[in-house]
Amino acid sequence: xxxxxxxxxxxxxxxxKWALDYGADAVYIGGYDYSLRANANNFSIEEIKxxxxxxxxxxxxxxxxxxxxxxxxxxKNLDNYLKELENANVDSLIVSDFGVISRIKxxxxxxxxxxxTQMSITNHDVINFYESLGAYRVVLARxxxxxxxxxxxxxxxxxxxIFIHGxxxxxxxxxxxxxxxxxxxxxxxxxxxxxxRFIFKNQNNPEFAMxxxxxxxxxxxxxxxxxxxxxxxxxxxxxSLYYIxxxxxxxxNIIDKVVNNTLDKETLEYYKKVLNRCSNRENSPQFYNKxxxxxxxxxxxxxxxxxxxxxxxxxxxxxxxxxxxIEERNFFKIGSKVEIFGPNMEPVAYxxxxxxxxxxxxxxxxxxxxxxxxxxxxxxxxxxxxLRVKIS
Amino acid sequence: xxxxxxxxxFIIPNDKKMNEYNSDSFILxxxxxxxxxxxxxxxxxxxxxxxxxxxxxxxxxxxxxKDLDIIKKELLKLNNIEYFFVEDFSLMNYIPKEKIVLYPxxxxxxYYSVNYLKELGFNNLTxxxxxxxxxxxEVKENSDSNLFYTLISKNNLMYSKxxxxxxxxxxYNINNRKNRIIVNEEIxxxxxxxxxxxxxxxxxxNKIFCANKxxxxxxxxxxxVNLSNIDNESKRIIIDNLNNSDLYNLIDSDYYFLENKIxxxxxxxx
Numbered sequence: 001x002x003x004x005x006x007x008x009x010x011x012x013x014x015x016x017k018w019a020l021d022y023g024a025d026a027v028y029i030g031g032y033d034y035s036l037r038a039n040a041n042n043f044s045i046e047e048i049k050x051x052x053x054x055x056x057x058x059x060x061x062x063x064x065x066x067x068x069x070x071x072x073x074x075x076k077n078l079d080n081y082l083k084e085l086e087n088a089n090v091d092s093l094i095v096s097d098f099g100v101i102s103r104i105k106x107x108x109x110x111x112x113x114x115x116x117t118q119m120s121i122t123n124h125d126v127i128n129f130y131e132s133l134g135a136y137r138v139v140l141a142r143x144x145x146x147x148x149x150x151x152x153x154x155x156x157x158x159x160x161x162i163f164i165h166g167x168x169x170x171x172x173x174x175x176x177x178x179x180x181x182x183x184x185x186x187x188x189x190x191x192x193x194x195x196x197r198f199i200f201k202n203q204n205n206p207e208f209a210m211x212x213x214x215x216x217x218x219x220x221x222x223x224x225x226x227x228x229x230x231x232x233x234x235x236x237x238x239x240s241l242y243y244i245x246x247x248x249x250x251x252x253n254i255i256d257k258v259v260n261n262t263l264d265k266e267t268l269e270y271y272k273k274v275l276n277r278c279s280n281r282e283n284s285p286q287f288y289n290k291x292x293x294x295x296x297x298x299x300x301x302x303x304x305x306x307x308x309x310x311x312x313x314x315x316x317x318x319x320x321x322x323x324x325x326i327e328e329r330n331f332f333k334i335g336s337k338v339e340i341f342g343p344n345m346e347p348v349a350y351x352x353x354x355x356x357x358x359x360x361x362x363x364x365x366x367x368x369x370x371x372x373x374x375x376x377x378x379x380x381x382x383x384x385x386x387l388r389v390k391i392s
Numbered sequence: 393x394x395x396x397x398x399x400x401x402f403i404i405p406n407d408k409k410m411n412e413y414n415s416d417s418f419i420l421x422x423x424x425x426x427x428x429x430x431x432x433x434x435x436x437x438x439x440x441x442x443x444x445x446x447x448x449x450x451x452x453x454x455x456x457x458k459d460l461d462i463i464k465k466e467l468l469k470l471n472n473i474e475y476f477f478v479e480d481f482s483l484m485n486y487i488p489k490e491k492i493v494l495y496p497x498x499x500x501x502x503y504y505s506v507n508y509l510k511e512l513g514f515n516n517l518t519x520x521x522x523x524x525x526x527x528x529x530e531v532k533e534n535s536d537s538n539l540f541y542t543l544i545s546k547n548n549l550m551y552s553k554x555x556x557x558x559x560x561x562x563x564y565n566i567n568n569r570k571n572r573i574i575v576n577e578e579i580x581x582x583x584x585x586x587x588x589x590x591x592x593x594x595x596x597x598n599k600i601f602c603a604n605k606x607x608x609x610x611x612x613x614x615x616x617v618n619l620s621n622i623d624n625e626s627k628r629i630i631i632d633n634l635n636n637s638d639l640y641n642l643i644d645s646d647y648y649f650l651e652n653k654i655x656x657x658x659x660x661x662x
Contacts, residue, residue, distance in 0.1 A: 099503075
């Protein structure tokens with residue numbers, strides 16, 4: 001059994017560090033230009049260098065998306081940018097435009113590249129074509145079924161990456177320009193305004209909607225490890241720190257337990273609940289296990305519910321008193337049932353029995369987001385650990 | 393310097409009365425392997441027509457694993473086909489490259505791609521409809537490939553593998569199920585055609601895109617005229633005025649991005 005790579009998203013350097021700390025083997029990021037999340041914070045070249053230095057210290061990898069569909073004018077500074085990425089020691093580029101592949105080759109860059117999901121790859125013949133262009137990996141279309149994926153693995157030699165969690169396009173990726181026509185924002189250059197999450201008037205009939213629920217493959221992790229998929233990707237370069245840490249940590253634990261043959265039903269059920277609560281949209285395995293129907297989409301436009309599970313981040317640990325200094329995010333009080341977790345540590349559930357303010361005075365509740373407090377903890381914790389509502 | 397060549401129009405028909413199109417060049421959607429059109433043609437129909445007209449075939453569905461062998465066999469049965477317009481690159485394994493016109497919707501948007509694909513043996517390509525006229529001219533001036541451009545159509549905006557209308561009807565228990573509806577996005581007042589077929593939904597802008605205003609500037613391109621989703625009256629006018637640079641004034645049309653550059657960073661929105 002090959003242990004797959006867990007690939008997490010990062011919209012900025014802080015998220016990148018959290019993703020890696022919480023168990024990602026690699027992260028994918030975008031520069032200020034040329035990626036498909038033009039409105040994420042994204043990374044300067046200096047930050048990309050910092051990201052690579054940080055990741056490489058832990059033998060982890062950084063992939064940079066250069067995966068928008070280019071217009072003529074977008075090539076103006078591309079050569080310099082590609083060279084800068086190579087000099088920054090980026091581990092791989094994620095590309096989709098043939099023009100970008102041609103520039104990588106013309107510049108004789110040593111940096112490897114693989115093919116973005118933007119190209120909606122659904123069969124092995126296409127993969128073999130991209131292999132002939134020099135790609136070492138492809139990201140499969142999210143529309144691939146298990147049958148597709150098994151056959152693809154059987155008949156192709158290069159690595160395959162699949163999405164395991166996060167938002168879905170309603171369309172085959174790269175084949176939607178509704179945003180261009182309705183809001184004049186170019187979806188294939190990172191400006192997608194998510195028209196598929198709008199609602200539409202249908203004369204006197206109920207409003208029409210087409211928004212897909214999210215993808216969640218947690219139940220099939222063992223399955224896809226057995227198929228031999230090399231990289232498992234989490235979607236969400238614009239998601240919060242909490243989301244990235246929680247989702248990455250959940251899949252890290254599940255993958256490790258599958259590989260070590262220690263995954264039990266109880267643990268799987270627990271992480272299902274974690275993922276369901278963390279994401280603010282409903283989810284399913286989508287095309288993997290069946291053809292998605294009425295239950296796999298929304299009919300009422302945008303449907304995001306915020307939750308207050310994320311309670312605090314640990315800033316430091318007072319070993320003598322077994323207390324953690326925390327920065328609050330959401331309300332909790334004496335008696336709250338919580339759990340704390342961190343990189344390489346599974347969640348530990350306990351009850352809050354002490355809260356001290358900055359003057360070391362006892363208080364009965366944490367009421368002010370961003371406030372620094374001290375709380376009791378059940379074990380040694382470290383900076384960056386997360387306190388959240390107990391998931392049950 | 394490129395030789396000026398005569399304009400050539402390839403018609404995608406929306407019915408099977410072929411003698412009413414005043415054309416001898418057709419692109420016929422292959423049944424079961426194409427999507428978003430009003431009519432489809434099976435192998436026998438295509439082979440009959442290809443003995444009368446210059447017939448090309450369009451195959452614009454993504455090919456999933458289980459369909460690879462089927463399409464391979466179907467292709468062997470086709471005779472006398474001028475071009476195969478294909479979305480899925482896998483088909484290069486079954487069709488000689490010189491007969492392939494790459495048709496990856498919205499994807500070929502610059503001359504670097506065009507030139508690289510030519511190096512790979514793909515001389516015939518369809519350029520994206522989301523380009524400005526200046527970009528289109530620049531692509532043509534910087535390549536010597538055989539380029540195609542959709543001159544007139546209700547532009548395709550989206551291709552999903554989901555059955556979005558079935559899901560909608562199921563959700564609301566609607567019995568009167570049409571496979572094509574027109575919906576309205578209220579803020580932008582955009583009308584969209586939603587069209588469902590087996591395991592696919594395509595969405596189109598409900599206004600005709602017509603680039604005839606720039607017929608001369610776009611010289612050097614082969615023109616695709618896709619009559620799917622277009623009403624009979626407009627269709628008649630289009631057929632009678634293919635060469636008329638004023639056609640856009642004769643029908644309810646727009647030319648979208650030809651004059652309007654779109655942006656992709658929110659900060660760039662004016």
